[in-house]
Amino acid sequence: MVAITEMTNWAVDLIDVRKTYGKAIQALRGVNIQVGRGEIFGLLGPNGAGKSTLVKIMMTVVRPTQALGTILGRPLGHRGKLAATGYLPENHSFPGYLTGAKLLDYYAALSKVPRSVRGPRAGELLERLGLSRWGSTRIDKYSKGMLQRLGIAQALMNEPELVVLDEPTDGLDPVGRRDVRNLLLDLKQRGNTVFLNSHLLSELEMVCDRVSILVNGLVARQGTLSELTERTVEYEITCVSDVASLAGKLLRLGATVAGPVVTLPGHDIAKVNEAVDCLRSANVAIHAITPKRVGLEDILVEAMGGQDAKPSATPPTSPPAARPAGPHGDS
Amino acid sequence: MQLWAIILDGFREALDRKIFWVLIGLSTMIALAMISISFEEDKITFFFGMADAETGRFNPLSALGRSNVVGLVVYFLLDALLAWVGIVLMVVATAGMFPNFLRHGGVDVVLSKPITRSRLFLYKYLAGLVFVFVQAGYFVVMTFLVMGLRWGVWSPGYLLAAPLLVLLFSYIFCISVLVGVKTRSTVAAVLLTVGAWMLSAMVTQAPQMFEVMPSLKNNTRIYTAIRVLSWIPPKTADFPYVAAKWAGAGTSSDVLPMDFAKTPGGPSSDDLRRAKEIELRELEKNPFYSIGSSLLFEAVILLLAMRTFVRRDY
Numbered sequence: 240m241v242a243i244t245e246m247t248n249w250a251v252d253l254i255d256v257r258k259t260y261g262k263a264i265q266a267l268r269g270v271n272i273q274v275g276r277g278e279i280f281g282l283l284g285p286n287g288a289g290k291s292t293l294v295k296i297m298m299t300v301v302r303p304t305q306a307l308g309t310i311l312g313r314p315l316g317h318r319g320k321l322a323a324t325g326y327l328p329e330n331h332s333f334p335g336y337l338t339g340a341k342l343l344d345y346y347a348a349l350s351k352v353p354r355s356v357r358g359p360r361a362g363e364l365l366e367r368l369g370l371s372r373w374g375s376t377r378i379d380k381y382s383k384g385m386l387q388r389l390g391i392a393q394a395l396m397n398e399p400e401l402v403v404l405d406e407p408t409d410g411l412d413p414v415g416r417r418d419v420r421n422l423l424l425d426l427k428q429r430g431n432t433v434f435l436n437s438h439l440l441s442e443l444e445m446v447c448d449r450v451s452i453l454v455n456g457l458v459a460r461q462g463t464l465s466e467l468t469e470r471t472v473e474y475e476i477t478c479v480s481d482v483a484s485l486a487g488k489l490l491r492l493g494a495t496v497a498g499p500v501v502t503l504p505g506h507d508i509a510k511v512n513e514a515v516d517c518l519r520s521a522n523v524a525i526h527a528i529t530p531k532r533v534g535l536e537d538i539l540v541e542a543m544g545g546q547d548a549k550p551s552a553t554p555p556t557s558p559p560a561a562r563p564a565g566p567h568g569d570s
Numbered sequence: 571m572q573l574w575a576i577i578l579d580g581f582r583e584a585l586d587r588k589i590f591w592v593l594i595g596l597s598t599m600i601a602l603a604m605i606s607i608s609f610e611e612d613k614i615t616f617f618f619g620m621a622d623a624e625t626g627r628f629n630p631l632s633a634l635g636r637s638n639v640v641g642l643v644v645y646f647l648l649d650a651l652l653a654w655v656g657i658v659l660m661v662v663a664t665a666g667m668f669p670n671f672l673r674h675g676g677v678d679v680v681l682s683k684p685i686t687r688s689r690l691f692l693y694k695y696l697a698g699l700v701f702v703f704v705q706a707g708y709f710v711v712m713t714f715l716v717m718g719l720r721w722g723v724w725s726p727g728y729l730l731a732a733p734l735l736v737l738l739f740s741y742i743f744c745i746s747v748l749v750g751v752k753t754r755s756t757v758a759a760v761l762l763t764v765g766a767w768m769l770s771a772m773v774t775q776a777p778q779m780f781e782v783m784p785s786l787k788n789n790t791r792i793y794t795a796i797r798v799l800s801w802i803p804p805k806t807a808d809f810p811y812v813a814a815k816w817a818g819a820g821t822s823s824d825v826l827p828m829d830f831a832k833t834p835g836g837p838s839s840d841d842l843r844r845a846k847e848i849e850l851r852e853l854e855k856n857p858f859y860s861i862g863s864s865l866l867f868e869a870v871i872l873l874l875a876m877r878t879f880v881r882r883d884y
């Protein structure tokens with residue numbers, strides 16, 4: 240029974256979730272994911288990794304082949320907890336015959352939000368998402384970005400403890416993306432837990448406390464973004480002129496030289512300074528020093544490579560992931 | 571609250587489609603056409619008296635005449651028009667309900683709500699029936715008022731035709747829902763539903779064909795098989811008899827002028843007599859046998875559709 244009290248500390252605690260579509264498509268092959276309360280959690284992975292499937296299992300849209308675990312401390316599919324969860328599906332298309340305000344009202348009624356609360360809250364959310372002028376316009380007149388914002392408003396109508404968003408910035412322009420980010424941070428400030436899906440690292444890195452990387456239906460990496468990326472950070476020193484003459488000295492510091500660009504792997508600031516000293520003593524003018532984080536592609540390639548080589552050698556990198564990964568299916 | 575929300579949504583969807591207003595318009599036109607007709611002791615006048623027809627020995631204003639006026643409305647408007655053309659239109663109008671619901675990504679949100687899938691399914695189904703109830707109710711109430719106000723024939727039992735029509739519609743709506751849930755295709759739902767409807771009308775009427783052709787009835791094995799088979803599908807063809815019975819209508823053969831049988835090339839008096847016998851026997855049948863067995867069929871089809879709906883991944 241200790242296990243149960245422990246589980247309730249997580250907003251989301253998924254254990255060995257598996258899903259096989261039909262007979263052959265193994266979308267999830269034993270996924271373990273834990274999300275703390277009040278966290279913004281990001282699920283990252285290439286298209287087809289199984290992110291949406293996982294979220295749909297959490298939201299009872301897809302029936303798992305196998306799944307243990309809890310959402311907000313109750314078993315998956317608990318109706319009281321579904322009422323306390325907001326969900327934005329990917330590629331949604333809402334009924335075009337409704338107006339924005341009516342859609343919010345309809346979905347909130349299905350979440351059992353009392354009528355007296357629905358009206359004011361719909362107005363408030365439309366306002367917060369910059370749709371206040373569009374509340375009484377039919378949805379089939381909305382642009383993609385407006386639809387996405389309405390989708391987010393819809394997910395917040397029941398003042399959820401947990402908000403699950405599948406690719407929320409899909410179809411938004413840069414301003415819209417920034418607005419969503421601010422909204423997520425705002426939600427976190429209010430004590431909500433946010434579960435975010437994306438195939439773009441850039442959408443997650445600015446807001447997420449922790450990230451799991453899903454590849455081929457398995458969690459390949461799990462941890463904070465800095466934990467995941469710090470090992471591979473590199474610095475790039477761009478000089479004004481070609482520095483090939485200094486290549487010998489710089490090589491000793493572990494740097495590589497390509498024309499005016501010196502690249503230092505790792506995140507050793509002392510080494511960077513040594514390199515700068517070396518360049519400056521040769522009177523080379525430095526144009527810029529840029530810390531380079533490794534892109535999603537690199538992490539993914541690395542994660543996928545690691546998984547292909549030896550499937551069990553990808554231990555999760557952060558404490559909450561102490562649970563053993565489930566046995567792997569054949570790949 | 572959830573039920574109300576789903577019914578309201580179904581309604582908004584219906585109101586958005588032209589066919590809703592087309593149906594209301596058709597009903598209104600029929601009611602207007604009825605207003606233009608009036609009955610006198612020995613004739614029926616059309617187009618506000620611009621044309622008329624002698625009724626011979628038949629007096630529309632007598633007690634028997636009044637019940638036959640109700641019969642006319644039941645058999646020619648409710649049965650011939652509403653229960654066939656009207657229901658085909660309503661099948662068309664509602665067939666897209668489940669396919670659309672399942673197609674647009676809105677279904678994900680609805681499925682994630684704190685409502686079981688079976689309940690969601692039943693609420694959606696009810697929403698479809700409410701749409702038809704509004705249509706049938708409008709037609710029945712309008713024609714009821716015309717009969718009463720214009721013709722002086724008040725027949726409260728006639729109002730029961732509205733729920734009866736919904737019941738009749740539900741027998742075939744379940745097929746439309748099953749096909750819609752399985753294929754997510756509106757066209758398939760319409761075609762297969764109308765097809766199944768025709769088939770069930772044929773199968774349920776088959777024993778009567780045998781009655782008319784006594785030589786076939788002698789083959790008892792086939793006759794028994796047909797009778798058993800005819801028990802399974804919904805008894806859509808019973809509708810006019812049940813409606814007529816509840817509305818207190820006379821039989822249709824009373825309405826036909828008696829000399830009609832003597833016109834050369836017309837039906838023989840034997841034929842007419844046999845038709846009347848069948849009609850009377852149908853009227854004597856207990857409607858609850860027909861309704862009960864049809865509801866059983868509906869329940870089985872609905873359970874199949876619900877099973878598909880509940881088990882599917884979206």
Ligand SMILES: Nc1ncnc2c1ncn2[C@@H]1O[C@H](COP(=O)(O)OP(=O)(O)O)[C@@H](O)[C@H]1O
Nearest residue numbers: 260264266285286287288289290291292883884
């Ligand atoms: N309803 C479905 N039926 C069959 N296969 C599906 C279904 N949904 C997703 N899949 C398959 O499952 C895999 C994971 O898909 P998905 O969860 O959508 O990934 P992601 O959201 O990470 O892009 C893909 O191979 C996809 O083709």
Ligand SMILES: [Mg+2]
Nearest residue numbers: 290291292329
């Ligand atoms: Mg996806």
